[in-house]
Amino acid sequence: MDPAIVALITAALTTFVAAGTALLVARRQHELQLIREMDAASIARLGAFLGATHAVSLAVSKLARASESDKADVEAEADETADRMNTALAAVRVAEPNLVVSAARALDRYLIELLDDARSSQWEREAWRQRRAATETLVDDVIVASRDSVEARKRK
Numbered sequence: 778m779d780p781a782i783v784a785l786i787t788a789a790l791t792t793f794v795a796a797g798t799a800l801l802v803a804r805r806q807h808e809l810q811l812i813r814e815m816d817a818a819s820i821a822r823l824g825a826f827l828g829a830t831h832a833v834s835l836a837v838s839k840l841a842r843a844s845e846s847d848k849a850d851v852e853a854e855a856d857e858t859a860d861r862m863n864t865a866l867a868a869v870r871v872a873e874p875n876l877v878v879s880a881a882r883a884l885d886r887y888l889i890e891l892l893d894d895a896r897s898s899q900w901e902r903e904a905w906r907q908r909r910a911a912t913e914t915l916v917d918d919v920i921v922a923s924r925d926s927v928e929a930r931k932r933k
Contacts, residue, residue: 812930822868823923826881827916829862833888834912841895841905848896855892862888873926880922884915 836855843851862885869881891909894900900908 815930816927819873819923819927822865822872823877823919826862826865826869827919829858829865830884830888830916832858833862834891834909837888837891837895838905838909840892841900841908842902844899852896855895859892873923874929877919877922877926880915880918884912884919887911887915 833855836851836858840848840851840855866881866885870878873881891912894908895905
């Protein structure tokens with residue numbers, strides 16, 4: 778075979794392999810960028826949810842400690858923060874995996890229980906602290922589920 782033809786075929790194959798490799802690299806970079814964007818959106822959703830949860834927890838604690846005469850005013854404040862949390866929870870429910878949603882809903886249910894208890898009477902500081910102690914564990918459950926979700930995307 779003519780050396781010029783061999784050189785031409787070799788050059789064509791090299792170009793083809795290089796182009797294919799470049800396309801694969803570009804595709805992988807695009808996939809990684811999408812994963813980073815999904816992670817950033819997920820972190821923003823969960824940050825909004827956890828921030829709203831914290832605000833609700835503070836408002837509910839304020840309600841629990843309020844005197845009977847002040848409860849109505851303080852409850853209105855708690856309701857406003859609950860609206861913010863419900864909006865954030867809706868975003869989590871729509872866009873996050875089931876494990877994250879389950880953890881977020883468990884935290885939401887617990888805060889609803891706390892709100893009911895806070896309405897019932899004026900709590901002493903230490904008794905209320907003990908009553909709301911599980912909040913931290915439930916928040917940690919949401920964080921762990923979220924981290925697991927992010928790590929699972931990275932493994933794909």
